[in-house]
Amino acid sequence: MSEFNGPAQDIFGRSLFFACSAVALYTGYQLVIAIYNVWFHPLASFPGPRIAAATQIPYVKAPTWSGYRLLSCHFIDASAWHDIHGHHADAQPFEKDPRLNVKCFNNVDNLFTAKHEDHERMRKVLGHAFSERAIKEQEPTVQLYIEKLIHRLHEQISSSSQAKVDMVKWYDWLSFDIIDLTFGSSFKCLETQANHWWVDMVFGSIEAIVFMGACHRFTISRTLLTYLIPKRYKKMFEDHWKATEETLACRIKLGTNRHDFMSPILENNIDGKGLNRHEMLSNAWHFINAGSGTTAGILSATVYFLARDPKILSIITAELPYLLYCLSETNRIMPVVLMSQAVLVPPRGATICGYWVPGNTGVTNNQYACYRSKTNFKNPDNDVPERWLDDPDYVSDQRQVLQPFSYGARNCIGKRQVTPPFLGTMELQLALARTIWNFDVGICEESAMDWDDQKVYMIWKKTPLIIRLAASTQAKSH
Numbered sequence: 106m107s108e109f110n111g112p113a114q115d116i117f118g119r120s121l122f123f124a125c126s127a128v129a130l131y132t133g134y135q136l137v138i139a140i141y142n143v144w145f146h147p148l149a150s151f152p153g154p155r156i157a158a159a160t161q162i163p164y165v166k167a168p169t170w171s172g173y174r175l176l177s178c179h180f181i182d183a184s185a186w187h188d189i190h191g192h193h194a195d196a197q198p199f200e201k202d203p204r205l206n207v208k209c210f211n212n213v214d215n216l217f218t219a220k221h222e223d224h225e226r227m228r229k230v231l232g233h234a235f236s237e238r239a240i241k242e243q244e245p246t247v248q249l250y251i252e253k254l255i256h257r258l259h260e261q262i263s264s265s266s267q268a269k270v271d272m273v274k275w276y277d278w279l280s281f282d283i284i285d286l287t288f289g290s291s292f293k294c295l296e297t298q299a300n301h302w303w304v305d306m307v308f309g310s311i312e313a314i315v316f317m318g319a320c321h322r323f324t325i326s327r328t329l330l331t332y333l334i335p336k337r338y339k340k341m342f343e344d345h346w347k348a349t350e351e352t353l354a355c356r357i358k359l360g361t362n363r364h365d366f367m368s369p370i371l372e373n374n375i376d377g378k379g380l381n382r383h384e385m386l387s388n389a390w391h392f393i394n395a396g397s398g399t400t401a402g403i404l405s406a407t408v409y410f411l412a413r414d415p416k417i418l419s420i421i422t423a424e425l426p427y428l429l430y431c432l433s434e435t436n437r438i439m440p441v442v443l444m445s446q447a448v449l450v451p452p453r454g455a456t457i458c459g460y461w462v463p464g465n466t467g468v469t470n471n472q473y474a475c476y477r478s479k480t481n482f483k484n485p486d487n488d489v490p491e492r493w494l495d496d497p498d499y500v501s502d503q504r505q506v507l508q509p510f511s512y513g514a515r516n517c518i519g520k521r522q523v524t525p526p527f528l529g530t531m532e533l534q535l536a537l538a539r540t541i542w543n544f545d546v547g548i549c550e551e552s553a554m555d556w557d558d559q560k561v562y563m564i565w566k567k568t569p570l571i572i573r574l575a576a577s578t579q580a581k582s583h
């Protein structure tokens with residue numbers, strides 16, 4: 106026994122020594138990096154918490170993702186939009202940060218991840234789906250589903266004079282049904298009053314993307330990542346991908362006679378020279394992610410702020426255009442995309458908001474911080490739609506800073522600067538106006554206090570929003 110213990114103990118001792126040395130070396134290395142980052146890095150003079158400069162951990166724990174493996178700068182000044190995402194003659198573009206803009210399953214670029222030239226090519230083709238003509242043609246489909254939503258909500262209160270409903274669910278169902286515009290087939294959520302399995306996969310996949318972004322902060326390779334990613338995320342990612350692939354194939358077979366996103370894209374993708382089949386798939390996958398949770402998020406949040414404040418609600422009921430100011434205010438207080446376009450400064454560096462920023466630094470417009478900062482808005486945490494109405498108390502507000510759909514060549518493709526301005530808004534205005542016109546809404550105790558205090562995985566992870574609905578006087582009289 107003692108003969109065996111001797112060498113075994115020796116091996117154990119040596120292993121322990123190597124393990125401790127490795128840990129000590131790694132800790133020492135991280136300490137040196139932290140000291141360099143905090144005091145000697147070219148970005149050391151930028152304001153911000155020292156701990157965030159020293160280590161990546163606060164970024165992963167922070168309520169929102171979108172950081173960088175190396176130091177990153179988050180800007181909140183209005184000029185940052187133009188400095189980072191605007192067109193500058195003779196300047197190199199700020200490319201998307203490949204470490205944080207995660208590619209799809211097929212490892213093929215889409216609008217979110219493509220480099221400048223490829224992005225331009227794809228956007229040219231995909232942009233046809235959002236032309237003024239295309240949007241007008243899509244409007245009946247949007248109207249149809251909004252009508253369905255209102256009809257279903259009326260059913261909820263038909264047996265009694267009022268009902269308690271979770272508006273997060275209803276708006277999720279609406280926006281997922283409208284995906285009909287991408288694939289030519291609806292998820293039928295409003296009909297079945299249940300989440301289609303695809304809905305859960307979409308939200309799961311968004312969480313998976315965030316998880317991967319967080320891993321990238323620690324230089325974890327894509328291969329290793331596939332082992333690290335929790336199984337349930339992996340499965341959702343895979344299933345979402347497979348379902349997109351199959352549904353897209355069916356939609357392409359239907360041809361170009363439908364008034365949806367795909368017809369103008371297929372019509373203009375002549376000989377497949379614009380986008381190849383893999384790029385179509387990669388983009389279709391992202392269209393579902395980008396176009397559903399976002400719209401549902403802003404709808405729920407606006408109803409929350411309205412239902413909480415009977416004074417604002419009574420103004421809207423009297424003058425519906427006031428709704429637009431409420432929408433702007435919701436976009437400010439609870440922007441759907443909290444951080445915009447994680448990009449890298451071009452190699453030769455750039456000046457942003459008067460600061461010189463070295464090449465390859467990760468930069469972003471931090472929408473949430475920007476809109477909640479006293480440097481941009483008076484009483485930033487208060488819900489004040491009047492600030493968008495030239496209220497003299499709020500003349501100092503930096504209103505131009507509000508860009509919920511981002512800015513420049515890579516802004517939201519769902520946004521169209523025509524009348525009605527953009528699909529997002531068309532859908533939003535119609536759905537909200539119809540809800541407020543048809544129902545008296547009141548907030549229930551369960552959601553009254555802190556519904557807006559939610560976790561964030563790129564977009565808000567919405568908790569149930571319990572609203573009391575009753576048929577409105579104007580709806581009753583029609």
Ligand code: HEM
Pocket residue numbers: 216217228391392395396397399400403441442444445446447509510511514515516517518519520528529
């Ligand atoms: C309230 C609704 C919406 C908001 C607030 C919103 C916001 C945004 C933002 C901030 C970006 C930039 C993303 C980035 O930082 O990289 C973006 C991009 C994008 N959005 Fe939206 N979005 C909305 C609705 C939609 C809809 C309805 C669609 C499609 C049907 C859509 C499709 C896209 C696509 C494809 C991109 C990528 C554009 C590109 O890189 O060229 N979004 N959106």
